[in-house]
Amino acid sequence: MTTPIPGYPPFKNPLSAIIMMNGYMRHFLERVEQDFARFGDLFSFEISGQQMLMLRDPEMIHEITTRQASQFVKDATYTDPRRGLAYFLGNGLLISDGEFWRRQRKLMSPAFHHKRLMSYGEIIVRESARVIDQWRGVSEADVDADMMHATLDIVAKALFSSDMNDADVQRIGAAMTSIQEFSGDQAQQILPQWIPLPSRLAQRKHIAALDEIVYRVIAEHRAMGSDNGDLLWMLLNARDEDGNGMTDRQLRDELVTLFLAGHETTANTLNWVWVLLAQNPHVEAQLHEELDRVLGGRLPTLEDLKSLTYTEQVIKEAMRLYPPAFVFSRMPVEDMELGGYPIKKGAQVTVMSWSVQRDARWYPDPLAFKPERWTPDFEASLPKGAYIPFGGGPRICIGMNFALMEANLLLAALGSRYQLRLIGDAPAPMPLLTLRPKGGLHMRIIPRAVTPTAENINFQQIERV
Numbered sequence: 001m002t003t004p005i006p007g008y009p010p011f012k013n014p015l016s017a018i019i020m021m022n023g024y025m026r027h028f029l030e031r032v033e034q035d036f037a038r039f040g041d042l043f044s045f046e047i048s049g050q051q052m053l054m055l056r057d058p059e060m061i062h063e064i065t066t067r068q069a070s071q072f073v074k075d076a077t078y079t080d081p082r083r084g085l086a087y088f089l090g091n092g093l094l095i096s097d098g099e100f101w102r103r104q105r106k107l108m109s110p111a112f113h114h115k116r117l118m119s120y121g122e123i124i125v126r127e128s129a130r131v132i133d134q135w136r137g138v139s140e141a142d143v144d145a146d147m148m149h150a151t152l153d154i155v156a157k158a159l160f161s162s163d164m165n166d167a168d169v170q171r172i173g174a175a176m177t178s179i180q181e182f183s184g185d186q187a188q189q190i191l192p193q194w195i196p197l198p199s200r201l202a203q204r205k206h207i208a209a210l211d212e213i214v215y216r217v218i219a220e221h222r223a224m225g226s227d228n229g230d231l232l233w234m235l236l237n238a239r240d241e242d243g244n245g246m247t248d249r250q251l252r253d254e255l256v257t258l259f260l261a262g263h264e265t266t267a268n269t270l271n272w273v274w275v276l277l278a279q280n281p282h283v284e285a286q287l288h289e290e291l292d293r294v295l296g297g298r299l300p301t302l303e304d305l306k307s308l309t310y311t312e313q314v315i316k317e318a319m320r321l322y323p324p325a326f327v328f329s330r331m332p333v334e335d336m337e338l339g340g341y342p343i344k345k346g347a348q349v350t351v352m353s354w355s356v357q358r359d360a361r362w363y364p365d366p367l368a369f370k371p372e373r374w375t376p377d378f379e380a381s382l383p384k385g386a387y388i389p390f391g392g393g394p395r396i397c398i399g400m401n402f403a404l405m406e407a408n409l410l411l412a413a414l415g416s417r418y419q420l421r422l423i424g425d426a427p428a429p430m431p432l433l434t435l436r437p438k439g440g441l442h443m444r445i446i447p448r449a450v451t452p453t454a455e456n457i458n459f460q461q462i463e464r465v
């Protein structure tokens, strides 16, 4: 016996659906929370016969991502070539499914193995030193822009051995913003393609700019001639059973995916860490105590991360309150039952990481920023599916360890030298594809007393990392 899913009555008319969804999306995080309180941990919308479900129940989340993962594929939000992320990302790892996804995942995994991560650590510390230099003598900064720049540089150098110039960074940043806006624009999602919305025309330009940069990076690599073992070489050298390599188009799709998935999310993790530290000086003081004790003003090394346990808890807790990928979704391949509810084949099931990670049933005092809650006992007591900033199961984020190392090293390096304070109110979270601070993140940059002199931050120190 299945129970009918609670939720909104079906919308028969697409126009009323657009009006309703536009209003809903404007206050998405608040509205979803209200609806979970009203309907329970799973509720539905039905627009023109399409079943759309919102979910925050840990057990059902675990079923979808892990136990019954093979019963689900990526839904149209990802795969629709005109309205989904595939419009930008083609058939990259985030979008593909089935055998093709499995092959690509296997191919790319070695780039994220422990051994490779060690060499990325050095790149991350060098980039931290660059930001430290950039902030010297500066009293205010758009920290969001600086974090985006740093994480984009890191992905480009670590995975593609490529240096991004400022113009490229800006063009990629603008394209990423356009991808984000696309995901939040109901008119784009619902109205027919032949309507020449100005946003659609602008996006074509951004895609062209992105393509130009990415195809250039591919051509430069080919011209380099020698295999330096980076991720792009792995992709270039990959052959299937028939000896065929990847087309330039598929290489482009994987690279754009890694640029998108690999920099914006980590930058936003750090953005929210800075906001939360500024709002919680007692946490900040404890973080400073650890950083000063372990690092004594020097740059961090990978080895230091073992001793920087509070730093790690700060990142974990910030990702609980502000998961950069605050939603993800799936589609069942057959009619099925989930937690006693009937789910139709082709339904869009949206997993609300934001909501499950702010639920008082799993996180006492859920809105408080309490890094110290992350003890091993607490983690062991959490239901599976209740902490999912990187998703779960076979499609868990391929860059999770990379991202965690990056966020911890950047926080340790920058946090030991600077204290950041909000200028004006804290930005609201803007729920597009990732959770960005609305209007950027304008902060005062205050050097800390332990700030070493310029001579101390020299590259000899980094050489030892």
Ligand code: HEM
Pocket: 093, 094, 095, 105, 155, 257, 258, 261, 262, 263, 265, 266, 269, 323, 324, 325, 328, 329, 388, 389, 390, 391, 392, 394, 395, 396, 397, 398, 399, 400, 402, 403, 404
């Ligand atoms: C704090 C940083 C990050 C967060 C919060 C994050 C979050 C996520 C989440 C939630 C997923 C699963 C999406 C789904 O199931 O539909 C995912 C997948 C993915 N992430 Fe990340 N990510 C981060 C960093 C990175 C980095 C650094 C890279 C690469 C350099 C990366 C590359 C990917 C890729 C390629 C996928 C698709 C994997 C697959 O489907 O096999 N991510 N990420």
